[in-house]
Amino acid sequence: MLRISADRIEKSYSTVKAVNRISFDVRSGQIFALLGPNGAGKSSLIRMLVGLTRPDAGQIRIEYKGEELSALPQRCYGYLPEDRGLYQDRTVRQNLTYIAKLRGMAAADISAALLQWCTRLDLLEKMDDNLNKLSKGNQQKVQLISCVLHKPDLLILDEPFSGLDPVNQEHVLSILTELKQSGTTVILSAHQMALIERLADEMLLLNKGELVAQGSLAQVSHQLDPKQWFEVSFEQQVNSEALERLTAVAEFKPLAPSKIQLTLKAGFSVSQLLQQLTSVAELADFSRIQPSLHQLYLTAVQQHNQQATPDTQGDAA
Amino acid sequence: MNLWTIAVFEFQRYFKWKQELISAGILVTFLVLSTIWPVLEAWIDNDYKVALVSQAPAPVVSGFTFSQIPANSAETALSGIGDIWDLVVQVKDDKLVMTVESSASWQDKITPELQNWLQKQRISQLPLSTEQKKIVNTQPDAELVFLKKDSAKQNKEQKIVSGGLLLLMAIGVFSGFGFMFTAITTEKQQRVTEQLLTLISTKEWIDGKILGISLFCLKSMITTGLFFYIMIQAIALAKGNGLYVLPITALELSSALIFVSLGLLLINSFMAGFAATIDDPNHSSRSIVMFLPTVPLGVVFSAMDNAEGTLMHVLSLFPLTSFAAMPMRMASVSVPWWEWILSLILLVACLFWLKNAASRVFELGIRMYGKEPEWSLLMKTFLFAKVKE
16 A cells, blocks of 8 residues: 655765665555664655655655555655644644644544544643643644644654653554554654664664664664573583583673573574583573663664774775 | 635734734824824923013914013013023014023024014014015915816825825835744744645745735735724814815725735745745844845835826836835826736736746745855746746
């Protein structure tokens, strides 16, 4: 029903390459996350997707309801910009009604949808307040309503969790999950890795406009840290020399006299590892460690920056 | 459909009942104060006391109370300056001698009055007959004879109507300037543009904005005009003169409304386009361009004394000034129908061209954040580039 394919797209602002040969594919009903530190190119990518800017090179192809399109039809999607784009001197109702009208909604539908969403996001009592009287979090909720009011097939959200407290972050998370279940495709950028871990089907990790990793959480984890980490507790103390002799262990680090963390050497299976470990001592506990997306993200960005620094220096020279 | 939605939204952004009532209240207060000011002034300020050392009847000058003093009391009067008298007037050797304590602005008012008074005394002492004295003291009559009866319209009242129309237009133009300038630069700064440009095209947006703000400017002009009309009628009725009939016909008024409406669209198109190129209104060199639309009003104002002159003829046909000049001309003289039609056609054509040019500039500037387009690019876009739809 909906498919968005970006093929080696590039975008530069004067001397800065904001997006460098990025390709990705978003399919109908997916939640697709764009991750990366500030200046990674997430917003530039989003602005190209919604047609606010055009790529300098590469192509964005859109397939919607069986038709190949050059741009997203304006009424098929909802867009939440990074800088909140609503009228501060107008009320919540006036802002939302205006945007809904521009999206072609009928007056009766607007009233019903406004009531439904404002009730759901606890804004009913603030509907006639000017936007500049609302807290940052409530303004963010109004902005979110403006994107979903017309039941779009695609949501493009630039930092949707920004400014929200943990309760409201969970609230928005559940709304996005629900929308996904009803078939809405969501493309979002965020810094809240814990939320993205729970939400995204696929993700794209960017740094300084370049691709760092791409795919599902498992795929991204594997790309960023191909080592398989395990935590092992023995019934008694083990000595390091015995562990060093194990061929299935690539590296290990002691956490306690009877507890270690280790990585599996390439070419060996988990059962082989278990076999070798039991030959050293009796096992009390054995578990795989899944590094958090947050940890992976920090490590990947750090590594990418370290790799990029000599090149940059070379360029400058 | 979107055009009307945007226009209504823009109109309602600035139309606030509370503000309208406050403005009306301020205007009423201002007019009431203007009406009662002379009474109030007379009540607050005491008359200046003048000692006139003369046997001749004293003149009547508002704000001054004259007392005639015999010549032998002149010294006493002079010693009372500052306490009893503000001014002591003596006639010495056919010359007016006015003694005061110190220099003050009221002395400029009384001096010509006393000179005139003394001149009349001197004339009355000349060996002339009563008839001769009457001739000397009376201004000759003057009569203007109009060969074309219709051209006799230009009189004081019509000049007041022309001036009033120009004042209303200035209100419209400055409203447009204020709203366009603040609306667009604020929208850019608050990034409302990001949201709206994913919903509508730049063309739809600028068209709706121009229409909405032009309607608001027109509303400001009409409400101000109506307010003054009501006040004029109220004052006329209060004076017992009956209703005051404006020296302008319904046809002339409708024609003025057409020209003014098109003029507002023209000016607001220009302003919308250039406001979009301003990044920071406090520091932008582009801001000065926004004042350009006031130039036609200034030019028409300077030429309006000679409504039948060649300059006013040209201005009423030239599309960048006709929206102001044609209503002025029509309020003062009869305009041939073909000139009216030609002027309207030229104005509509110019509006069409300028709106497209402004759309191009708007599209160029509205998505630029943190920087402004170069002057050369700006002018090229305004004059030559094609509109991207």
